[in-house]
Amino acid sequence: MAGNEIAIEVKDVTKSFKVYLDKGSQLKERLLSFKRNRYEERRVLRGISFKVNKGEAIGLIGRNGCGKSTTLKLLTRIMYPDSGTIKLNGRVSSLIELGAGFHPDMSGRENIYTNASIFGLTKKEIDARLNDIIEFSELERYIDNPVRTYSSGMYMRLAFSVAINVDADILLIDEILAVGDANFQAKCFAKLKEIKKQGTTIVIVSHALSQIEQICDRSIWIYDGLIRSEGAPKDVDLEYLDFMSLEMQKTMNTGNSMGECETERHGNGNARIEKVSSFSSEGEEQTVFRTGESIVFKIDYSVREKVEDAVFGLGVFNSNGVSCYGTNTRIDRFGIYDISKDGTTEIVLENVPLLPDVYTLDFTIECGDGIPVDYCRHIYKIEILSSVGDVGVARIKHSFLLDDNVDNKAKATERIK
Amino acid sequence: MSTIKELYAYRQMIISLVKKDLRGRYKGSVLGFMWTFINPLFQLIVYTIVFEHILDATVDKYYLYLFVALIPWIFFSSAITTGAASVLAQKELVKKIYFPRMVIPISYVTSCFVNMLLSFIVVFAVIIVTGTGFNFLALLTLPVIMIVEYIFALGMSLLTSAVTVYFRDLEHILSIVAMAWMYMTPIVYTVPPQYEKYFRLNPMTHIIECYRTVLYNKQVPDLSTLLLAAGLGVFFLIFGAMVFNKLQRHFAEEL
Incomplete structure (x- = not known):
């Protein structure tokens, strides 16, 4: 009873x-x-x-x-x-x-x-x-x-x-x-x-x-x-x-137009980033993601004058201003390419392990040996959520190996994988 | 019924609130607790000078005549005026934690009551020092009179404390009412016979007269007067408790 x-x-x-x-x-x-x-x-x-x-x-x-x-x-x-x-x-x-x-x-x-x-x-x-x-x-x-x-x-x-x-x-x-x-x-x-x-x-x-x-x-x-x-x-x-992530998107989308972020940009302006948007791996437009999800960025750019040996790049910063990740096509040894027409570049980040926070992103177009064409700082924001309570910057894949003396109740680690 | 049971379960809360109030009242002052005695003593001196020497009151031993009525009156008036503001004063508690809300007015009235009991030490001292003496049989009824007054004061204070939450002016209106009420009760004077029937409508008249009969006239009070006062007291207590119970449901939102 x-x-x-x-x-x-x-x-x-x-x-x-x-x-x-x-x-x-x-x-x-x-x-x-x-x-x-x-x-x-x-x-x-x-x-x-x-x-x-x-x-x-x-x-x-x-x-x-x-x-x-x-x-x-x-x-x-x-x-x-x-x-x-x-x-x-x-x-x-x-x-x-x-x-x-x-x-x-x-x-x-x-x-x-x-x-x-x-x-x-x-x-x-x-x-x-x-x-x-x-x-x-x-x-x-x-x-x-x-x-x-x-x-x-x-x-x-x-x-x-x-x-x-x-x-x-x-x-x-x-x-x-x-x-x-x-x-x-x-x-x-x-x-x-x-x-x-x-x-x-x-x-x-x-x-x-x-x-x-x-x-x-x-x-x-x-x-x-x-x-x-x-x-x-x-x-x-x-x-x-x-x-909540859906809800937040609605409110964030309105605040995520380029003008409202405190964007700093410099460069010779031969090409210009017109619009940044982010999508889930299923192609749904959203700005809130969960730890471990893939994120697809689409960058629409316009070209005023042909840019030779162009380099696209991005940088991710957390709310404390710590640089969490940054790379570009040159670092990735993408090969040399020029841009001469308006177009769209996609950047796919797979299984992003970042922990919950609001992240600010830089997107850049450079040419040659790092001559800025359109270097946009703080042009975009995304938010990451998670229901797990781990702390730090990014989730490191891990497991706990306990010896046989431990009661087998301790299967908690399985949940996190 | 369930209210009484619950209040009994929360008796320790009433005790600690009363203790806190009594101890906190004179905290930091040099004379501290002595003020409980000094206050009524000086009131006695002032009233005696004004009425006995300046206004030439004709009553025998006027200071005692006044004093045995004044001390119970001070209890009653402070119970309804501070009692009225009691729930407001504890609003942080009311808004954030559950307990039977009646605990608050009960502990305020009780703390005023304890103060009156302490003041009675001064009353007895005056009676002994002046050689007036006691009628011990009559004295046995004194606790009953006190309890009747307590019940009446509690009923009034339940009523006023609950209404004050919704209507804050009442607190200020009551201090005027208390002053007027004092002069509608035979405390500083004897009632002129032609007005007596009006004064009889005031429950405090009966209560004060009982005190005076016991301590000033040294007689056992008239049983019917005491019963009438007790009846009125219980009526107001039940009425006050009912109103309080109804109004307390929305305290947390109103505060």
């Missing part, structure tokens, strides 16, 4: 906000604008239903403003739905607002009592957890100092330790684990996994898809106030990323 018990049941929930254009809450304003209190009703949730089993962890994903944070707020009961019902079985704790009610003049110990009491713990329950909380926060030496003497990292550590030690049946988390240094974050993450093992139901709202994939059994993608898709995090996250 324990496996199928339902911890959270959300049924046909809708929620709208009144966005007052000019809100007056004073008597005079209320009276004067009695009928003219203008507001727009914004429907944030348009009928959402889902169930979460006991001990299950789910991730809510979606872009900003899609309603995922509102859903979480409804679950915590900070707000109430306009229609529909929400049923929660068990004590709810949230890692939404850490350190609620902290008083800077009081000691860490006193603040543990205040903060934990806000989660609905009695004195006895707090007494029983006090040592765990202090130990987890690693603040033993400072626990009797006023909280105002703490660094912000220490403050968050204390707050997180209280919240995570509440022993809730349902834990709601909004954008977690930006707490403290890398060590502490790893510790928090381990603690979350431990809590999940103990049978706590967890709901996470996050942009960090890799975190969701590590902890959650299921992802729910909310789009425009409705559930668009739900299922195993790996599948839903990919679907979501695909969709």
Whole structure:
């Protein structure tokens, strides 16, 4: 029975906000604008239903403003739905607002009592957890100092330790684990996994898809106030990323006309790059790609005067201005060619291993020994996305070889290939 | 019913908020907690000089007559004025975390109540120093009177704190109301007989008179007066709680 018990049941929930254009809450304003209190009703949730089993962890994903944070707020009961019902079985704790009610003049110990009491713990329950909380926060030496003497990292550590030690049946988390240094974050993450093992139901709202994939059994993608898709995090996250790349393209395309990039160009102008566009290997025009995808650039150029011994080239720079790759037809020993008529050059980049970032591109036409004809810096932008959390500039193909002493659970590397 | 159960589960939160408020109130001042006693004492001195010596009040032991009514009144008026702003003052908490919202007005009123209890130390000291003495049987009813006043103050403050969220002017209107209310209650004077029936409509009249009967007249208060006050108190508490429960659903959006 324990496996199928339902911890959270959300049924046909809708929620709208009144966005007052000019809100007056004073008597005079209320009276004067009695009928003219203008507001727009914004429907944030348009009928959402889902169930979460006991001990299950789910991730809510979606872009900003899609309603995922509102859903979480409804679950915590900070707000109430306009229609529909929400049923929660068990004590709810949230890692939404850490350190609620902290008083800077009081000691860490006193603040543990205040903060934990806000989660609905009695004195006895707090007494029983006090040592765990202090130990987890690693603040033993400072626990009797006023909280105002703490660094912000220490403050968050204390707050997180209280919240995570509440022993809730349902834990709601909004954008977690930006707490403290890398060590502490790893510790928090381990603690979350431990809590999940103990049978706590967890709901996470996050942009960090890799975190969701590590902890959650299921992802729910909310789009425009409705559930668009739900299922195993790996599948839903990919679907979501695909969709986001399409969306982003639409917005990026408008901003990607040549004039709007801060293009610097120099050269003798005998030939001129008129237009750059990028396509997927299937020939679809797009500017957002995933790590490992192939990218095809098409460069339309016009010729005013014949360019002898022409050289086409490109350079790729990440958002920090680091040159990630650069080459041209001469480096590639392409052979000597002239251009005398308007035309189009295609540059195919295969399985681009670059990691997520916005990349700026240079495209160049030179002639002879590097005499610039049309040298365009920052003429084009693309964005790379990925659902994997690896870091650096480019993905290096890799594998981990573990010896036989390791339990065979560790197949994680297969996913990345 | 479920509200009461939940509030009971959150009792530690009420306790810590009250503690925080009492401790934080005089933090940093030289005399610190002594202000709890100095404040009423000086009010007593001022009122006594004005009414007994300048206005020539005819009441016997006027300072005591005034004092045993003034201290409960200060509790009531501070409970409704600071209580009204209480939810607004804690808006960061309300917007970001769940807890039964009634915890806030309850802890504000309770902290005012604790302050009154401490002030009663001064009242008792004055009674002893001046040799007025006590009627111990009557004194036994004092806690009941205090609880009745607490219930009434809590009911009012639930009402005002919830409404203030939607209508911020109420906070300022209330400070005027509290001032007027004070003079509509027999605190600094005795009610002239021809107006008595109007004064009877004011629940605080009954409560203040009970205090005065016990501590000034040294008599057991009239049971019917006490029952009437208790009835009114419970009525306002239920009414206030109902309004609060209805209005609190949209607190997070309004704040």
